[in-house]
Amino acid sequence: MPLQIVHHPDYDAGFAANHRFPMSKYPLLMEALRARGLAGPDALNTAAPAPASWLKLAHAADYVDQVIGCSVPEKIEREIGFPVGPRVSLRAQLAAGGTVLAARLALRHGIACNTAGGSHHARRAQGAGFCTFNDVAVASLVLLTQGAAQNILVVDLDVHQGDGTANILGNEPRVFTFSMHGERNYPVRKIASDLDIALPDGTGDAAYLERLATILPELSAQLRWDIVFYNAGVDVHAEDRLGRLALSNDGLRARDKMVIGHFLAQGIPVCGVIGGGYSTDVPALAARHALLFEVASAYA
Numbered sequence: 001m002p003l004q005i006v007h008h009p010d011y012d013a014g015f016a017a018n019h020r021f022p023m024s025k026y027p028l029l030m031e032a033l034r035a036r037g038l039a040g041p042d043a044l045n046t047a048a049p050a051p052a053s054w055l056k057l058a059h060a061a062d063y064v065d066q067v068i069g070c071s072v073p074e075k076i077e078r079e080i081g082f083p084v085g086p087r088v089s090l091r092a093q094l095a096a097g098g099t100v101l102a103a104r105l106a107l108r109h110g111i112a113c114n115t116a117g118g119s120h121h122a123r124r125a126q127g128a129g130f131c132t133f134n135d136v137a138v139a140s141l142v143l144l145t146q147g148a149a150q151n152i153l154v155v156d157l158d159v160h161q162g163d164g165t166a167n168i169l170g171n172e173p174r175v176f177t178f179s180m181h182g183e184r185n186y187p188v189r190k191i192a193s194d195l196d197i198a199l200p201d202g203t204g205d206a207a208y209l210e211r212l213a214t215i216l217p218e219l220s221a222q223l224r225w226d227i228v229f230y231n232a233g234v235d236v237h238a239e240d241r242l243g244r245l246a247l248s249n250d251g252l253r254a255r256d257k258m259v260i261g262h263f264l265a266q267g268i269p270v271c272g273v274i275g276g277g278y279s280t281d282v283p284a285l286a287a288r289h290a291l292l293f294e295v296a297s298a299y300a
């Protein structure tokens with residue numbers, strides 16, 4: 001069985017090519033996956049929009065209604081970084097539904113990945129930092145509510161701190177949130193995860209991987225996790241416009257292998273989401289995101 005991949009053509013909300021958020025990375029990632037032979041019909045699963053009842057497990061009911069009704073106040077739209085029109089609204093519902101589907105596929109097959117997701121700056125009350133709904137928080141709470149998981153670990157390796165996830169899940173003892181990120185990156189005011197590791201600018205492959213290799217056994221020693229959500233943001237890359245940690249493509253590949261290999265070796269399912277990645281060279285960026293799927297497919 002090939003790696004199960006969740007996608008939807010409407011993950012791409014069709015922003016202008018010069019928008020600060022590189023929306024075209026979504027179709028280009030699918031192109032990269034097809035070119036690598038990873039996107040056959042037996043691999044692809046189509047995301048469905050998350051119903052409001054799922055979204056409201058993680059987010060304030062009035063905010064969910066505002067996003068679905070495309071009536072988000074301008075002040076919040078500015079914090080998100082784009083207006084929430086019909087396409088952005090649909091995309092946010094699809095990405096959250098996609099991560100729920102990927103989590104279910106991971107529980108069934110050991111590993112599965114969403115070609116979107118990792119919107120970790122969205123807090124309970126509102127979105128922020130290019131994140132509308134927090135798909136990993138939504139999926140965690142859906143699994144808990146449905147009794148599909150009792151203990152969940154979030155491993156967030158996007159270069160930015162997972163403040164929204166920490167905000168939503170801070171009072172949820174059944175989910176442990178771990179974020180390893182650039183100390184000097186957005187958000188300025190970080191919200192404490194259950195465990196945060198802040199790395200200095202220019203950390204590079206060797207120091208980064210050494211730190212990660214130390215922490216992974218500590219995380220898995222804590223509890224028997226039913227599932228791990230892995231935010232594989234590629235904005236840790238040296239050529240990322242917003243990152244500062246100076247990882248190479250080899251470093252990214254080694255990181256993904258370390259995380260996925262570590263948990264799967266213990267029989268713990270892994271649900272991968274792509275997280276952040278910002279570059280004006282969008283084909284190169286899409287190829288960076290494709291690394292997660294290349295690595296994961298070797299374990300499927």
Ligand SMILES: [Zn+2]
Pocket residue numbers: 158159160233235275276277
């Ligand atoms: Zn990021």
